[in-house]
Amino acid sequence: MYPRTAWQAMAQRPLSFLRSGWPWRSLAYLATGAVVGAAAVAVLVTGLVAGLLLLVVLVGVAPLVGVVLSSVVVATVERYRLRLVDLDGMPSPHRPADGAGFRGWVSTRLTEQATWRELLFTFVSAAALWWLDLLVLAFSFGLPFLTFRSLDGTTWPWAVFGAVVLLASPYTVTSWAGARAALTRTFLAPRDGELGESLQEVQASRVRLIGSFDAERVRIERDLHDGAQQRLVSLGMMLGLMRLDIPDGSPLAARLTAAEEQLAAAHQELRGLVRGLNPPVLADHGLVAAVQDQASRFPIPVAVDLRLPGRLPRQLETSVYFLINEVMTNIARHSGARSARVYGRYHADVVVLEITDDGHGGAEPGAGSGLTGLADRLTALEGRMRVSSPVGGPTLIHVEIPCHFA
Known part of the structure; x- marks a missing residue:
């Protein structure tokens, strides 16, 4: 199975994973995460400071609304970046704007729960995630660089440690990239009722498909139990009555015995099939x-x-x-x-x-x-x-x- 996520690639093929593009994709995910996080910090700090300073004259509402709406942009970028480590991606939870123009778009976004989840994610990303991205990258690559740079006769154990850290960096980077992607999905994945009509119909068709399979399995189980299984029982009774009319030692009696054994085996297999279709x-x-x-x-x-x-x-x-x-x-x-x-x-x-x-x-x-x-x-x-x-x-x-x- 071709892996769909970086975590799957690392778990399925831990050795050939090193020769794949997944470590590089994970590295790009964390590096761009640090850049996006730094930009988010700049936007949030600027918007919040400007909004709070101007709030006393009611002008500060606009910068604060801008902070909220900037989180929509951050979330959109995150969904694009997520494809680096998760090929399934993530659809947008936002519905089309209720009104025309920019004003209608703003009004729609401010009334959606998805926007406020994205704002919360933006704060979490600015406060912690991009710092952790930098920390993982610094540990995986900065530490080995420092140990190699200071290499001399007394610091060779640190150089060995740096080499081990560098060799393990594909797994370190991918592990954090997978964890970060899972956290991103927790915040940004669409909730029930937030998917578009086409995707909602796909989900509904899946539910109907499972239900139809379940109903069909129950119907087959009932038909086998009430039809084929009862006919086998009746056939067994007929063979038993025939045995009463056959003299002992007759060649026909041996054939009848073989037929009864085959019938018992078929009945046993059918009972197992019925039990497997709908286990009581x-x-x-x-x-x-x-x-x-x-x-x-x-x-x-x-x-x-x-x-x-x-x-x-x-x-x-x-x-x-x-x-x-x-x-x-x-x-x-x-x-x-x-x-x-x-x-x-x-x-x-x-x-x-x-x-x-x-x-x-x-x-x-x-x-x-x-x-x-x-x-x-x-x-x-x-x-x-x-x-x-x-x-x-x-x-x-x-x-x-x-x-x-x-």
């Missing part, structure tokens, strides 16, 4: 019990550590179960693992799952591993997935899915 334990006892039940029948040992504050919403619970089930099926078919682990927690309106195995690794979506299907399923749930699967193993699949408990 999931509906009756929830996700944790269903995953534990699935793990108990898995061909290799699976440690299950799922802790949730309660039952997930029904549709999400079903989707998460089948997602875990699909990952476990991939492990059984492709990984050659001797053990696996399913870990799950709920943090800050996000369900976090980590599924690991000790197989031979090398999982790639384009190689028939099933990861593409998982990514598509997560996209419909507005979730995200990171995969770490170096050749030789182990494999880690990290999943984050938004979830709001009632």
Whole structure:
């Protein structure tokens, strides 16, 4: 899977990551962040000072409004910069202006919650983020430069330390770039109701798609249970009645026995299929019990550590179960693992799952591993997935899915 973020690139391919463009993209992200942050400080300080000094004559309102609106510009620049370390980008939360001209645009922006979140982000960026960008860059490159410059017979241990810091700089820079990007998303990502009509329709279609899959799965399960399964039971009864009319030791009796064995095997496979389509334990006892039940029948040992504050919403619970089930099926078919682990927690309106195995690794979506299907399923749930699967193993699949408990 080609990584979509700098963090994914570093986690999936920690060695080949050094030969990719991601370290340079992360470096550009932090360097431009320092420049944008310094500019934001200048604008904020100038606007606030001018506004407060002129506020006594009511003229200072304009500079203060300018400070608020400047945060929209800062946020727009941040969304462009985010593409350096996150290829998915981030849409703007702003709606079209209600009125014509600059005055209509200003009026619309001042009434949007997104504008005030962007103002808060601008203050955070000016007060802390750009300083941290500079600190990381100074530590990663400035410190090695100083140690090399002062190199003599007594300071060689510091030179060794500087060399280690310099060699680790791609990982240091990328780690902070990924953390900074995640924080930026927290502030600037659109909230419900802030997306454009086209994107809202895409989200609604995803919800309908998941619902239709769920309904279709339930219908197939019901048809198999009430149709094919009942016919197999009736066929078994007919074979039993036929046995009463066949003398013992007849050649036909042996064939009848073979037919009954094949029928029992088909019935058992159909029951497993029906149980997999709509597991009763999931509906009756929830996700944790269903995953534990699935793990108990898995061909290799699976440690299950799922802790949730309660039952997930029904549709999400079903989707998460089948997602875990699909990952476990991939492990059984492709990984050659001797053990696996399913870990799950709920943090800050996000369900976090980590599924690991000790197989031979090398999982790639384009190689028939099933990861593409998982990514598509997560996209419909507005979730995200990171995969770490170096050749030789182990494999880690990290999943984050938004979830709001009632």
